[in-house]
Amino acid sequence: MSESQVSRDTAVLVIGLGRFGAALAATLERLGREVLAVEKDPDLVQQWSHRLPLVEADASNADALEQLGAEDFQVAVVGVGTSLEASVLITANLVDLEIPQIWAKAISAEHGRILRRIGAHHVVYPEYDAGARVAHMVSGRMLDYIEMEDGFTIVKMRPPRETHGFTLADANVRQKYGVTVIGVKPPGEPFEYATPNTRIGKDDLLIVSGDSSLLETFAHRP
Structure with missing residues (x-):
């Protein structure tokens, strides 16, 4: 797909094809979402030019963004993080263009505060989030961990x-631990929504929701 074929009102503008930006752009494409990537590094442009609709440009230059029609996009992601100055300039340019949704990568709390102050609607901390997620996973039985907000x-x-062989009603998980088992996946079978009559096997996988501290307690039970 060429740049001219990208529908700007439905596509996502991804600026910066480092590890974060490249993974995000490739995943969006895999999910069927149109993407236009912007990258100034010629080596990265060459690496990705045959895989993504791509423009070689310096997005910290407001004129460059206007020339590629950035103001027509509804969603833009600033994947540049290692250069604070470039990250701030690019985000400020997108704010000036009144992009409805601006997502920006931050590498520190201070960086994130600056991005929010100049108008980024969403700030993400990939390294911190990945580290926190892995910490929860290596410390117990957790195989995946997604913290939403307010501790949920x-x-x-x-x-x-202690739950092996019991139904959820018999194990009394919610009353004992304050968490909710949403689904259960027996080996070799698809996930199914949990009911009070769902029986838990020792090799099952559970999808459980609740307050993060209560989930930690439940996951560390013998």
Whole structure:
């Protein structure tokens, strides 16, 4: 797909094809979402030019963004993080163009505060989020960990031994631990929504939601 074929009112503008930006752009494409990437490094442009609709440009230059029609995009992602100056300039340019949704990568709390102050609608901290997520996973039975907001969290985990062979009603998980088992996946079978009659096997996977501290307690049961 060429740049001219990208529908700017539905596509996502991804600026910066480092590890974060490239992974995001490739995943969006895989999910069927149109993407236009912007990258100033000629080596990265060459690496990705046959895989993504791509423009070689310096997005910290407001004129360059206007020339590629950035103001027509509804969503833009600033994947530049290692250069604070470039990240701030690019985000400010997108704010000036009144992009409805601006997502920006930050590498520190201070960086994130600056991005929000100049008008970024969403700030993400990939390195911090990945580190926190892995910390929860290596410390117990958790196999995946997604913290939403205000402490509400969803995890994929192995069941504690005390629940093996019992139905959810008999195990009394919600009353004992304050968490909710949403779904159960027996080995070789698809996930199914949990009911009070769902029986937990020792090799099952559980999808459990609740407050992060309560989930930690439940995941650390014997």
